[in-house]
Every structure is written in C-alpha cells, then in structure tokens.
Amino acid sequence: MSELSKSLYNDTPIKEWKQILNDNMDYHYCDPMFNSDIFSNVKTVLDIGCGWGGLARELQNKFNLNVTCLSNSPQQIDYIKPDFKTILADADTFKTDLYYDLILYVESICHIKDITLQNISNNTNTIMIHDFVSNRERNYQHFATKVRTRDQYEKLLNDAGFEMTRFHEHPYQQWIKESEFWLNNITPNMSYQIRVLKQFTTNILNGTYSKHNVNCCSIVANKMK
Numbered sequence: 001m002s003e004l005s006k007s008l009y010n011d012t013p014i015k016e017w018k019q020i021l022n023d024n025m026d027y028h029y030c031d032p033m034f035n036s037d038i039f040s041n042v043k044t045v046l047d048i049g050c051g052w053g054g055l056a057r058e059l060q061n062k063f064n065l066n067v068t069c070l071s072n073s074p075q076q077i078d079y080i081k082p083d084f085k086t087i088l089a090d091a092d093t094f095k096t097d098l099y100y101d102l103i104l105y106v107e108s109i110c111h112i113k114d115i116t117l118q119n120i121s122n123n124t125n126t127i128m129i130h131d132f133v134s135n136r137e138r139n140y141q142h143f144a145t146k147v148r149t150r151d152q153y154e155k156l157l158n159d160a161g162f163e164m165t166r167f168h169e170h171p172y173q174q175w176i177k178e179s180e181f182w183l184n185n186i187t188p189n190m191s192y193q194i195r196v197l198k199q200f201t202t203n204i205l206n207g208t209y210s211k212h213n214v215n216c217c218s219i220v221a222n223k224m225k
C-alpha cells in the first residue's frame with residue numbers, strides 16, 4: 001500500500017495541488033476540528049500523514065501547539081519545513097523515542113498499515129484518528145485506500161494498548177463541500193494523481209460511497225490504565 005500512496009502524493013507538481021486545494025492546503029473532508037476540546041489540553045503533537053501542513057498551521061495558530069509533521073512525501077516535507085519540525089518517513093515502519101501529548105492521523109491511516117499504532121504505542125497517551133469508516137472493510141486500490149470498520153479501528157487500538165473513548169460518524173453530506181470545491185478546480189490535462197482525485201470526488205458527489213456505506217469518522221483513544 002505504501003509505495004502506491006507515496007506515488008499518489010509525490011509525483012504531482014505542487015502547482016497542481018495549489019490550484020486544487022484551498023489557500024491553507026487542507027487535504028481532508030468533514031471537520032478534523034470536531035474534537036477540538038482535545039487540543040486545549042495538549043502541547044506537543046505528532047501529525048502522521050500531515051499533507052502540506054493544513055491542520056498543523058491551524059493547531060499552531062489557534063491553540064499554539066508544538067506540532068511535528070510526518071509524511072512520506074519529500075514534496076510535502078519541503079513545503080512545510082520552514083514552519084514546523086518535520087520527519088520524512090514511512091509510517092508503516094516509523095518508530096521514535098520521543099513522547100508526544102497527542103498523535104494524529106487525519107485521513108492518512110487509510111493509507112497506512114495496522115502495525116503503525118503498535119509502533120507508536122509507547123510515544124503517547126492519546127491518539128486521534130479522522131478517517132473513513134464503513135460497515136465492512138473496503139479496499140479502493142486506485143486510491144491506495146483501505147476503509148476500515150468501527151470494529152477494526154477498535155481492535156487496532158486495543159491491540160496497541162488504547163481504548164476508544166469517542167467515535168463519531170459524520171453524515172455523508174459532509175463530504176460534499178470539499179468534493180465540489182476540489183472538483184471545480186480540476187482542469188483538463190492534469191497529472192494522473194489529480195485524475196484519480198477527480199474520480200474519487202465524482203464518486204462522492206454521485207453517491208457511490210453512500211451506496212457503499214462509507215462515511216468520515218472521528219475517533220479519540222486513550223492509553224489503557
């Protein structure tokens with residue numbers, strides 16, 4: 001999964017991403033700030049699969065948090081480097097000795113192997129996941145995306161020594177705003193990855209994923225005592 005997800009993000013000229021994403025370069029659906037009360041009680045954050053730092057900027061500006069951004073994309077890391085501590089790494093194998101008050105996965109764990117949570121289990125007491133969920137596991141090869149079930153998330157977290165303390169499934173309607181925005185910004189003859197995004201957002205707007213019972217979800221998990 002990771003080679004495909006690497007090329008999905010790495011090969012496209014940044015000017016194309018800048019044309020499609022908003023000025024903050026956010027690359028997520030729904031609202032990752034859904035559980036924002038968590039951010040008031042932490043200081044250090046590791047953002048795994050940070051994209052172009054959209055959420056990191058928001059966390060720094062709104063909550064004055066000390067965010068470290070991790071991605072497997074050299075392009076993203078170069079983009080963020082002037083503003084944040086960065087780690088260029090594959091989350092499938094990434095391990096660290098450092099402790100973070102919060103470890104975040106915002107629409108990234110769908111690209112990453114289950115083992116990631118065990119690899120970082122001693123490095124935080126709180127994990128927040130914002131991603132996709134369905135009533136059964138679904139693999140969308142073109143998008144290098146694995147959609148897990150709520151039970152799979154729960155097992156994954158338990159196996160790493162964490163207990164799911166919050167789970168919220170967002171209504172399908174909340175995918176629409178970003179999908180329309182990105183789709184409107186896609187012009188002909190863009191790179192392969194953008195054509196993949198075009199298909200993905202088209203599927204959202206025509207209700208394909210609604211038929212598949214796929215939605216966004218927000219999860220908070222705490223270390224078991």
Ligand SMILES: C[S@@+](CC[C@H](N)C(=O)[O-])C[C@H]1O[C@@H](n2cnc3c(N)ncnc32)[C@H](O)[C@@H]1O
Pocket residue numbers: 002005006009025026027028048049050051052053054055070071072073076089090091092105106107108111112
């Ligand atoms: C949909 S984007 C989300 C970006 C960002 N979290 C945001 O909300 O704007 C998925 C991110 O996961 C990263 N990613 C995918 N697979 C990865 C892996 N194996 N290791 C590290 N990062 C990965 C991609 O490079 C990209 O930054």
